[in-house]
Amino acid sequence: MRMIAAVMHEQGLPTPYVDSQPFRIEEVELDGPGEGEVLVEIRGAGLCHSDLSQVAGLRKRKLPVVGGHEGAGIVREVGRGVTGLKPGDHVVMTAVADCGHCQFCNENRPVLCESVTLARSQGLLSDGERRLSYRGHPLYHYSGISSFAQYAVTVPTSLIKIDQSIPLDVAAMFGCAVVxxxxxxxxxxxxxxxxxxxxxxxxxxxxxxxxxxxxxxxxxxxxxxxxxxxxxxxxxxxxxxxxxxxxxxxxxxxxxxxxxxxxxxxxxxxxxxxxxxxxxxxxxxxxxxxxxxxxxxxxxxxxxxxxxxxxxxxxxxxMGSCVPVRDIPRYMKYYQEGRMPVNRLKSGTMLFEDLNRNLDLLDRGEVVRQVLLPHG
CATH class of the missing domain: 3.40.50.720 (NAD(P)-binding Rossmann-like Domain)
Structure with missing residues (x-):
């Protein structure tokens, strides 16, 4: 399928980002989910200081890459073998996933999962696959998520099903900032x-x-x-x-x-x-x-x-030493009870054309959390 996404072709561009344009808004190709994968329609993606670090080149990434590592959306399609998720489910997307069989996963420390870390350092999904391309050339996944896009393919362990009453622009912040x-x-x-x-x-x-x-x-x-x-x-x-x-x-x-x-x-x-x-x-x-x-x-x-x-x-x-399947539901409950009013952190929402300008606002410390609405 074709979709709109924010693509970073080069790191280390100078500020102001509204001029250097580290993210280019482009039409890209996204393959459907393979076995053990899920297609998510992204309804909110948070802009984080980690994104600033990537833009500045403080930590290198495989380029070109579709940005974004926290988000929330609606499951639209599941690949063969996926259980526990179905089309229509609302989910939080998080950069933490697990292979389920390495030493760290067995110790219930998925943030340290070696196979996931290796795959993501290569710009791939946690299962080692790549589903993005641009004009026939490879595009890479950012932290196995790439939420600065209208849709994303990822693995089920990066997705936590949530109550559909929770606004997805608020839920997006649970994937990184909250955990x-x-x-x-x-x-x-x-x-x-x-x-x-x-x-x-x-x-x-x-x-x-x-x-x-x-x-x-x-x-x-x-x-x-x-x-x-x-x-x-x-x-x-x-x-x-x-x-x-x-x-x-x-x-x-x-x-x-x-x-x-x-x-x-x-x-x-x-x-x-x-x-x-x-x-x-x-x-x-x-x-x-x-x-x-x-x-x-x-x-x-x-x-x-x-x-x-x-x-x-x-x-x-x-990532808060988190176990997403354990922690995100707990934090969601705190939010619903009013004990953790995450919605207060949202400085505003933005469209694709505002992304680079809002990087500057974040860089200057003028905002807390801004949320991209990929579908307007």
């Missing part, structure tokens, strides 16, 4: 009532971290960002304090507020400077939860003697 932010609290840190946390970066992922910390019963939830325009929403969603990341007294203020430092510092941005601050304001025996991805190969520094003598932990949290 990453909330999962870093519930799965990676396992925050307990009365503990203190700091969150560096109050975008879509960071604000989900804030909401999850509130649900977990954290005492102090300190939101930290360079953009103070985000502070009002952050307080409404659960922050007890908000501080400017560039304040020279940041570390001392947090230590005073928490009598020695936070139990958990969640670093969302991937910034080396933020990592330094996160380490400094974490108490002895505390943990720095590393959520943000910097450039491939980028090195971060810390004082090793302090790490040992203070028994701190640096813990990686990729």
């Amino acid at each position: 990453t932010g909330a999962g870093s609290v519930f799965n990676s840190a396992k925050v307990r009532p009365g503990q203190n946390v700091a969150v560096f970066g109050l975008g879509g992922v960071g604000l989900n971290t804030v909401m999850a910390a509130r649900i977990s019963g954290a005492s102090e939830i300190i939101g930290i960002d360079i953009n103070e325009s985000k502070f009002s929403l952050a307080k409404e969603l659960g922050c007890t304090r908000t501080l400017n990341a560039r304040d020279p007294n940041l570390v001392e203020m947090v230590k005073d507020l928490t009598r020695g430092g936070v139990d958990f510092a969640f670093e969302i941005s991937g910034s080396p400077a933020a990592m330094t601050s996160a380490n400094a304001l974490t108490r002895k025996g505390g943990e720095i939860i590393c959520v943000g991805l910097g450039a491939t190969g980028e090195m971060y520094q810390y004082a090793h003697a302090g790490l040992v003598s203070e028994e701190k932990v640096f813990r990686g949290s990729f």
Whole structure:
């Protein structure tokens, strides 16, 4: 079938993106689902800081590629052998899938699945197939999803069936922003009532971290960002304090507020400077939860003697250490109960022609989460 999609042919183009146009809106070809695959009509796709990283070339991708790694839509066709999903089902699309038989899948850690990671690094679906093309030439899949398109073929383990009463433009954010932010609290840190946390970066992922910390019963939830325009929403969603990341007294203020430092510092941005601050304001025996991805190969520094003598932990949290089939229904329930108002994170919706301009808005920190509506 032919469809409209946002295609990235080159990484590392300069800002403003409204001028350099890293995503070109083109008509491409999408083959139907093969055995064990599903065709989804995409009704919403979130624009994420990870998309900015890919556009900037901080992490290389097979090109040309159809962008987008979180979304939601409606199942339109299932391939032979697919069970549990049928045409008409509403689904969340997530970049986490599993092969079901490797060591990590057997340990219930699908985010680390080696075969899926290998396939996606090659721009393929998790099953090793490719269903996209452009003028007779190969097009690659982005994180096994490619949600910046009107339709996508993916594998069932990347799809979580949801209640049809949930708006699909809101559901789209659960595929990455919610599972990453909330999962870093519930799965990676396992925050307990009365503990203190700091969150560096109050975008879509960071604000989900804030909401999850509130649900977990954290005492102090300190939101930290360079953009103070985000502070009002952050307080409404659960922050007890908000501080400017560039304040020279940041570390001392947090230590005073928490009598020695936070139990958990969640670093969302991937910034080396933020990592330094996160380490400094974490108490002895505390943990720095590393959520943000910097450039491939980028090195971060810390004082090793302090790490040992203070028994701190640096813990990686990729996609919130999520198990989608377990976690997304739980987070959806929190949303329906009003405990996790994910809809508040939506800064607006956009059409294909707005995509590059909205990359600039995200790059400048002027928005939280924007959602592409591929069908208008």
